Amino acid sequence: MELYGYWRSSASYRARIALNFKRLDYNYIPVHLLKEGGQQHKTAYRQLNPNGLVPTLVDGPVVIHQSLAIMEYLEEKYPGPALLPGKAAKRAAIRALALDLAAELQPLINLRVQQYLSQELSVTDAQKKAWLEHWFKQSFSAFEQSLHETSGEFCVGDEFSLADVCLVPQLYSAERFGIDVSAYPYLTRIGKRLLELPWVEAAHPNLQSDAEA
Numbered sequence: 001m002e003l004y005g006y007w008r009s010s011a012s013y014r015a016r017i018a019l020n021f022k023r024l025d026y027n028y029i030p031v032h033l034l035k036e037g038g039q040q041h042k043t044a045y046r047q048l049n050p051n052g053l054v055p056t057l058v059d060g061p062v063v064i065h066q067s068l069a070i071m072e073y074l075e076e077k078y079p080g081p082a083l084l085p086g087k088a089a090k091r092a093a094i095r096a097l098a099l100d101l102a103a104e105l106q107p108l109i110n111l112r113v114q115q116y117l118s119q120e121l122s123v124t125d126a127q128k129k130a131w132l133e134h135w136f137k138q139s140f141s142a143f144e145q146s147l148h149e150t151s152g153e154f155c156v157g158d159e160f161s162l163a164d165v166c167l168v169p170q171l172y173s174a175e176r177f178g179i180d181v182s183a184y185p186y187l188t189r190i191g192k193r194l195l196e197l198p199w200v201e202a203a204h205p206n207l208q209s210d211a212e213a
């Protein structure tokens, strides 16, 4: 399998965690999001991923974009260990939390959105910071509230799941953008615990072949 990704892309980070968790070997192919006007926009890459976003997973003839679709594919093809453990209700809770971060928060803070704000709408750096703080606060407050109901050692109960896969990169982004997360004790406790897991540790942006100082 080949994973096209970028070291500090949160969606690529998710795919790496899932592949490591399932102990699957893969070749990592870096796509630099800033060099050459963004390698994600090159024609050859867009044939794999028409959105011009990372990650993309290639498994023989199968090409998959969207990190959640990649992870559901891996889950179906390699069911154990499970990213979606438990019965229907628990699995729905896991998917809901994963989507809270992957579908509601991440698209608002993505590179192309930030580029549009500054390059097309002339938004200042201070206004951009306010934008990021606003959406992180809204998302993390709701996530924290959900965790009061769902969490144990991890986001949903005591088993690692897709919800945890999505939380790790979002906390990494928060740190990168200087977002204060001290108001979210459940979220930060679980986030700290997740970083101790070997399959999470190995997926860290700084350990990837394309990591920059």
Ligand SMILES: N[C@@H](CCC(=O)N[C@@H](CS)C(=O)NCC(=O)O)C(=O)O
Pocket: 008, 009, 010, 011, 012, 033, 038, 040, 052, 053, 054, 055, 065, 066, 067, 068, 102, 107, 110, 111, 112, 113
């Ligand atoms: N929903 C997509 C999001 C993919 C995405 O937004 N990737 C970002 C990096 S985290 C990207 O490629 N950004 C490039 C750009 O904005 O030009 C997924 O989960 O795969």
